[in-house]
Amino acid sequence: QALSGYLTLNEGEVLFTLNDKQIDSEKMYKYCSYASPYLDLIEDFTLAELINHTKVFKPFINDFSTQQIIELSGLQEHGTKFIHQFSSGMKQRLKDTLAILADSPILLLDEPTSNLDVKVINWYQTLIKTYALHKTIIVCSNSIKEEYLFCTKTIIMEDYKYQKKSI
Numbered sequence: 671q672a673l674s675g676y677l678t679l680n681e682g683e684v685l686f687t688l689n690d691k692q693i694d695s696e697k698m699y700k701y702c703s704y705a706s707p708y709l710d711l712i713e714d715f716t717l718a719e720l721i722n723h724t725k726v727f728k729p730f731i732n733d734f735s736t737q738q739i740i741e742l743s744g745l746q747e748h749g750t751k752f753i754h755q756f757s758s759g760m761k762q763r764l765k766d767t768l769a770i771l772a773d774s775p776i777l778l779l780d781e782p783t784s785n786l787d788v789k790v791i792n793w794y795q796t797l798i799k800t801y802a803l804h805k806t807i808i809v810c811s812n813s814i815k816e817e818y819l820f821c822t823k824t825i826i827m828e829d830y831k832y833q834k835k836s837i
Contacts, residue, residue: 673808674704674778703728703772705765706780713754717745717764720753729773731801742801743767744793758785766794770802777802780810783817791816 671677672684675698686693686701693701712720721736730739740749743764748756756764762785769777783791798807798820809818818824 671706671780674702675699676704676709699728701774702776702778703769703774704778704780705762705769705782707758707762707765707784708780709765711753711761711764714752716752717743717749717756720764721768724768724772730771731773734771739767739771742771742797744790759787759790762786763790763793767797770797775805777805777807778810779807779817781812781814781817782809783814795819 672679675684675695684695686695686698688701712723715723717740718736721739725736734742740746745760745763745767748760753761753764762782766779766782769779783794786794795816803820807821809821811817
């Protein structure tokens, strides 16, 4: 949340740079796409409306059309449904799709397979391998290897937590 700018820090700061030039944190959204189970979607939109709305703020790679995004999401049967009618798994699938296919060099994924079944986890891995491996990808996971199989480095947060020593 802190890296994406979604969360305001109590202390410290996150500096964003590109080619040794600092990026204003308010403009970071142009360079970063983000998916998380707690991220809200506009529930009163249909699937197609939400994709069109998202496109206004962040284009998709390969200039994918709304229909192509729907097909890549695997949610073709639900194109005219309102988001509030989606299951939690369908919402997560949509969040992952929008983030992975966004035309941005940084992809942040927080527990990207939450609420997904095995078949859809395979879809997620394929979408990453096909459309996102050229990006810098940071995955926050609760040790679910299927979420970060493609990662080349791993940081275990427990190794960096302050632990008070007893005397």
